[in-house]
Amino acid sequence: MTQVTPTKAFLQGLRRSLPFILVVVPFATLFGVVATEAGLNLIQTMGFTALVIAGAAQFASLQMMQDQAPILMVLLAGLAVNMRMAMYSASLVPYLGKAPLWQRALAAYILFDQSYAVSLDRFEKEPELSIPARIAFFFGVAIPISILWCGTTAVGALVGSAIPSSMGLDFALPITFIALIGPMLKSIPHVAAAVVSVFGALALGWMPSGVGLLVAASLAMLTGALVDDWSSKWVR
Amino acid sequence: MGALGYSSGQIWLIIVLLALGTFALRFSFLAILGDRTLPPFLLRLLRYTPVAVIPGMVAPLVLWPAATGGEPDPLRLAAAAASLFVGVATRNVIWAILAGEFVLVGGLWLTGQL
Numbered sequence: 001m002t003q004v005t006p007t008k009a010f011l012q013g014l015r016r017s018l019p020f021i022l023v024v025v026p027f028a029t030l031f032g033v034v035a036t037e038a039g040l041n042l043i044q045t046m047g048f049t050a051l052v053i054a055g056a057a058q059f060a061s062l063q064m065m066q067d068q069a070p071i072l073m074v075l076l077a078g079l080a081v082n083m084r085m086a087m088y089s090a091s092l093v094p095y096l097g098k099a100p101l102w103q104r105a106l107a108a109y110i111l112f113d114q115s116y117a118v119s120l121d122r123f124e125k126e127p128e129l130s131i132p133a134r135i136a137f138f139f140g141v142a143i144p145i146s147i148l149w150c151g152t153t154a155v156g157a158l159v160g161s162a163i164p165s166s167m168g169l170d171f172a173l174p175i176t177f178i179a180l181i182g183p184m185l186k187s188i189p190h191v192a193a194a195v196v197s198v199f200g201a202l203a204l205g206w207m208p209s210g211v212g213l214l215v216a217a218s219l220a221m222l223t224g225a226l227v228d229d230w231s232s233k234w235v236r
Numbered sequence: 237m238g239a240l241g242y243s244s245g246q247i248w249l250i251i252v253l254l255a256l257g258t259f260a261l262r263f264s265f266l267a268i269l270g271d272r273t274l275p276p277f278l279l280r281l282l283r284y285t286p287v288a289v290i291p292g293m294v295a296p297l298v299l300w301p302a303a304t305g306g307e308p309d310p311l312r313l314a315a316a317a318a319s320l321f322v323g324v325a326t327r328n329v330i331w332a333i334l335a336g337e338f339v340l341v342g343g344l345w346l347t348g349q350l
Contacts, residue, residue, distance in 0.1 A: 051255035108263035179332030182323015201292030224284030
């Protein structure tokens with residue numbers, strides 16, 4: 001079996017990133033539109049999208065900002081949604097842990113759902129892949145998606161001010177969140193966590209802005225993990 | 237319009253802190269050399285964060301939408317249901333968004349609110 005060169009791995013990654021154009025373009029455009037409608041200017045919207053590069057968290061903190069929540073709660077909402085990134089980071093260590101620090105730092109900056117899922121799949125299937133080839137493949141997937149993400153956010157921000165706000169845009173954010181959740185409900189623990197989250201947040205709505213959500217989300221995480229624990233023992 | 241009640245400095249503070257925090261989460265374990273892994277139960281907790289946070293955030297927005305002054309609105313409930321149904325059925329975020337927006341914009345148009 002011939003060794004895959006980093007250049008070849010990068011190009012393979014590039015090819016694997018292509019289908020995500022269909023997901024990233026509308027999603028990033030929507031963020032540009034919604035952020036502009038909410039009152040962020042073009043530079044703020046672009047700073048947001050280029051520095052954070054995490055769709056769901058961007059939408060989540062934007063929602064908290066629209067609710068006039070305290071800054072700490074805005075940050076907690078965004079970071080809570082991004083907590084899964086720590087899990088991604090942990091699970092990539094066996095494959096990328098021995099790459100140079102600057103490469104790991106750069107990879108971490110553009111580590112998101114798509115680049116993680118595609119890369120981990122490849123790394124698991126081809127354990128013989130060299131570390132430079134793994135890094136190159138990861139960048140091949142992640143770099144084009146990141147550039148596209150920022151570019152189409154700008155398009156959305158520029159077009160956004162031209163769309164009349166009566167076009168149901170008030171509800172674009174809730175719909176986007178629901179659309180994100182649907183595909184995540186792939187197992188009983190996931191559904192259990194979501195149900196606890198909904199009823200917990202509604203029941204604790206009297207708490208100060210964001211606190212009820214925080215408590216409900218903690219309970220929901222615990223529910224998911226415990227149900228997962230029980231069901232995996234049950235299967236065994 | 238400037239609907240957000242934050243100063244420009246506060247908005248940048250949010251953006252920069254969110255960026256730094258997100259990077260810290262992403263870099264956390266990759267920054268530590270070696271093949272050390274997390275305790276399995278902690279990994280399990282982390283796995284359920286998105287699905288634990290987002291539904292709770294969205295539920296009040298769906299039940300008491302800002303556009304109707306906090307009154308439950310059949311049209312927005314229907315749009316939410318369409319989005320959830322298509323999301324679960326197709327496992328595709330974009331189709332789910334389109335389904336929800338289609339119901340909402342279509343309904344607004346049919347009821348003369350557009």
